[in-house]
Amino acid sequence: MHDYGECHVCRGRVREKRVKQEFWVKGKLVVVKDVPAGVCVTCGEKVVRAPVGRRIAALLGDAKRRRGARTMTIPVIKFETQVA
Numbered sequence: 001m002h003d004y005g006e007c008h009v010c011r012g013r014v015r016e017k018r019v020k021q022e023f024w025v026k027g028k029l030v031v032v033k034d035v036p037a038g039v040c041v042t043c044g045e046k047v048v049r050a051p052v053g054r055r056i057a058a059l060l061g062d063a064k065r066r067r068g069a070r071t072m073t074i075p076v077i078k079f080e081t082q083v084a
Contacts, residue, residue, distance in 0.1 A: 002049060004038030012042025019046060025060050029074065032056055 004014035018034045035056065038047045048056070059065065 002036075002038070004047060007040035007043060007045050008047075009045045010040060010043040012040045014038040014040050014045075014047070021046075021048075021056065023056075023060055025066075030060060030066060030069075031072075032059060 001016050004016065006012065007014050015038065016036060017039045019037045019039065021032045021035050021037075023030050023032070035048065036052055038049075039045070
């Protein structure tokens with residue numbers, strides 16, 4: 001377990017958890033699951049260590065690996081109502 005220190009947003013306690021991270025790559029949504037990240041228990045802010053960020057960048061850049069990935073259907077809803 002890595003010590004992430006305190007949250008840079010609210011100064012709350014940050015604990016390591018496995019999270020899902022979403023990224024848009026060339027107009028397509030890619031979800032990376034089980035990412036080790038520090039998550040603030042107060043405000044929910046997430047932070048990853050530099051080696052984790054580099055590994056995510058490598059995964060996202062590997063188009064061949066993404067082609068073999070599991071896919072899921074995501075509904076897209078247009079916001080049409082005017083708000084006063």
